[in-house]
Amino acid sequence: MSPQPSTTGGRQRRLALQYWWRLLPVFYEFCYNTYVDTRQYQVTAIILRSREYGEGNRLITLFTREKGKVLAVAKGVKKPRAKLASALQHFMLGQIHLARGKRFDVITQARVLDPGYGLRADMDAFAYACYFAELVDEAVEERQRNPALFDLLTEAFARLAQGCAPDLLARYVEISLIGMLGYMPELTICAHCRRPLSRLDAEGDPVWPTWLGFSISAGGALCPDCLPAVPGARRIAAGTAQVALLMLTQGLAVLDQLQLSDQLRRELEGTFRDYLEYRLERRLHSVRFLHGFGEAPEAVPVCEALVR
Numbered sequence: 001m002s003p004q005p006s007t008t009g010g011r012q013r014r015l016a017l018q019y020w021w022r023l024l025p026v027f028y029e030f031c032y033n034t035y036v037d038t039r040q041y042q043v044t045a046i047i048l049r050s051r052e053y054g055e056g057n058r059l060i061t062l063f064t065r066e067k068g069k070v071l072a073v074a075k076g077v078k079k080p081r082a083k084l085a086s087a088l089q090h091f092m093l094g095q096i097h098l099a100r101g102k103r104f105d106v107i108t109q110a111r112v113l114d115p116g117y118g119l120r121a122d123m124d125a126f127a128y129a130c131y132f133a134e135l136v137d138e139a140v141e142e143r144q145r146n147p148a149l150f151d152l153l154t155e156a157f158a159r160l161a162q163g164c165a166p167d168l169l170a171r172y173v174e175i176s177l178i179g180m181l182g183y184m185p186e187l188t189i190c191a192h193c194r195r196p197l198s199r200l201d202a203e204g205d206p207v208w209p210t211w212l213g214f215s216i217s218a219g220g221a222l223c224p225d226c227l228p229a230v231p232g233a234r235r236i237a238a239g240t241a242q243v244a245l246l247m248l249t250q251g252l253a254v255l256d257q258l259q260l261s262d263q264l265r266r267e268l269e270g271t272f273r274d275y276l277e278y279r280l281e282r283r284l285h286s287v288r289f290l291h292g293f294g295e296a297p298e299a300v301p302v303c304e305a306l307v308r
């Protein structure tokens with residue numbers, strides 16, 4: 001006996017033929033997600049680092065606003081007529097198009113927003129830009145989104161290119177980065193006894209002692225009484241903590257108003273850079289480059305309001 005055709009199966013085939021076009025949007029979305037959207041993307045990025053990678057290629061470290069740090073390959077950029085080569089320079093800010101790759105994503109296009117000429121033309125600015133790029137490179141893991149840090153870096157590069165005092169800008173970047181990483185040291189209370197470091201006078205203004213202690217391992221500033229009790233603590237001018245607080249509360253605008261002595265600048269540098277290296281658990285290589293260009297600041301008067 002021959003099998004009878006299934007009535008249900010025939011009805012399903014008729015319905016499929018009648019309504020197949022309704023599946024087109026689903027099919028289109030599937031293709032777009034699989035072959036277009038997930039394989040290519042665009043980011044706003046700064047080039048932190050670039051090194052040789054295979055024959056004629058470069059491995060570029062991008063710090064992107066959308067996806068954090070991304071390592072990507074620029075293929076064939078060492079060829080004489082490579083279009084990408086001129087765009088992918090150190091500290092360039094641009095719109096970068098990438099295609100996902102097996103090991104590293106591949107840069108396919110780059111549109112320059114700020115070529116960073118000002119940072120590469122001046123050796124002093126270049127040295128500091130290298131330092132800022134190293135700080136960001138060391139502070140974040142790959143694909144760790146941090147738009148606030150991206151904004152800090154773009155702002156710092158812009159200020160550096162405009163000729164802002166680079167050593168104070170470096171302190172601002174270090175202190176801001178420490179805060180963004182969640183490692184801000186105690187600067188208003190003693191890290192050992194937890195008492196306030198300043199007291200209020202009759203007018204309600206804060207009065208600071210002339211000097212304080214600072215302990216990296218204890219986590220910040222110490223009152224003069226606790227300084228001898230904390231092993232490894234150093235003595236610092238109270239102005240060091242005050243300047244750091246000013247930078248944190250008033251932002252970049254305060255840099256133009258600060259007039260600090262050489263000693264205070266050196267103390268700020270030593271205190272916060274050592275603290276940052278301790279927290280990052282590594283030495284920063286470009287610091288030596290900075291000192292090669294003489295980070296010793298010019299002599300300027302101590303601001304009376306800052307160091308009492």
Ligand SMILES: [Zn+2]
Nearest residue numbers: 190193223226
């Ligand atoms: Zn104390």
